[in-house]
Amino acid sequence: MMRFERVCAGYGGVPCLHDISASLREGELIGLIGPNGSGKSTLLKVAAGQLAPNGGGVYLGEACLCGLSVRQIARKIAYMPQSRAVPNITVRQLAAHGRYPHLGLGRAMSKGDWAIVDAAMETAGIARLADRTVSDLSGGERQRAYIAMALSQHTEVLLLDEPAAHLDMAHQFALMEMLSRLKSSGKTVVVVLHELALALTYCDRLLLLDRGRLVLCAAPKKALSSGMLETTFGIRIHAAAEGGYTFAPR
């Protein structure tokens, strides 16, 4: 589905990612994890076509992202960045922006477009607040409004940079459940996560980054048994017999 081939990237000549190769499958929920400054957000930006790699390339099927226009990329990949503005528009209008890459020259929304927007708001659990202004919502509600916009894009790939940040635990679980449902519908979902417990519980595979290098790409259980998570984060992880994980400093 999506492939990273020897990707190197950085900002202003300072390299942040070194020689990253990985391939993501259809209908997979991938957790992008790693300590602060390990290059998670940078890799997601490269995957979203927001940052051009210095070397290597990102491929969607057979097509290299470098050969696609921003509009073509937007029809295939939805990306939710870490920091987002709070526009003074309603949730419905925000979600409708997700249809922008699919609109024709007149930029008119068809009934089909509105149906997709309504379905996206329903899936994101924000439909009952559709006519509220985004700036009047709580942090978690704004998060869901933005996810509704990304879903309206109706793409094969969904990239989310720290969607669980600032959410309380119940909302974090609800978010991950929703992402699991999206994956089941055939989307490839890549999500940057700081909460290891969420990554270990919900993701199909984890990509572990350390200082700009991909040090592990494996299913959660395998990642845990390899000991790489503990080494990279400098912590001890204990999987409880009844499910769940406990974390402790070394």
Place this chain on the structure above:
Amino acid sequence: MRFCMRCCMMMKRGRTVFALCGVLLLPLCLLSLSAGVSSVGLGDFLRAIALGEIAEKAARVLWHVRLPRLLAALLAGASLSLAGVILQEVLINPLAAPSVIGVNAGAGLFTLAALVLFPAFPRVTPVAAFLGALFSALLVYGLARFSGLSKTTIVLAGVAVSSLLGALMDAIVTFVPDALGSRSAFSIGGFSNVSMAKLEFALPFCLVGMTVALLLQRELSILSMGDEVARSLGLRVNGYRLLFLAAAAMLAGGAISFSGLLSFIGLITPHVARRLIGRDTAYLMPVTMTLGALLLAACDLMARTLFAPYELPVGVILSFVGAPFFLRLLIQRKRSNRHDAV
């Protein structure tokens, strides 16, 4: 059910406010045409319309003084307000406005330079004003981008560029004192020297700017969500930003070429419009335009009649209203800074 009805009413607010502004414009225009220092009144005007007969003096006052002034106020009000809302959305900054981020100063400097260099070619003035406005908008944006693009940086860069360009204007006026009728009148802004010819030269610029803004409202709204989100939605961010800055420069430059450096109208109107229409943002552009026209025409009427036979420059009245409003915004911004991003 009740909630739905309330929502429905809220969603129709923009249309209602737009219609109300349009309806209010008519009596204001009639009042503006009939009031003034000269004894020519509404009766003369209505007779001219209905019977086609008018005294020579009345005709002169109406067609050569009051009508150009009214049209100038309407055009400048709509253009500067629209330029303000475009800049606020493109720069994602509620404090942005042509007068705040140096667009006025750039247009003013280039206007002055055109008057000095090509005094025999008045058609050059709006072109120069547009180029000056675009130059300063790009300069301020470039400076702010280079140093971090925070909301405060744009305003500070605008203040610095404005004062630099203002100093250049002063230097030119010192060496060529006759270039402008009056430096202070030009800085404050007003319509006492406006003529149909000046309006005719500026009109194409204003119309192009308005067309771009009204046709590309969705793109402007997407751009106002930040570069990353806009790009992820397939918008060519740099191209559209340049297009919108050019549209704002056309609107502000066109207006400034005949009105002088009117400040605050571009800052105040978008905020008042947003308050009035609430969440019905589809009407933000049309409401801002008509409200700006209404506001400036009303200020001009006050400027002409409050202390008749003396006349205040309309910029003075605008500053009396605008300065406290700007300070209020600054204080509100400081309070709401915490809630800036998700």
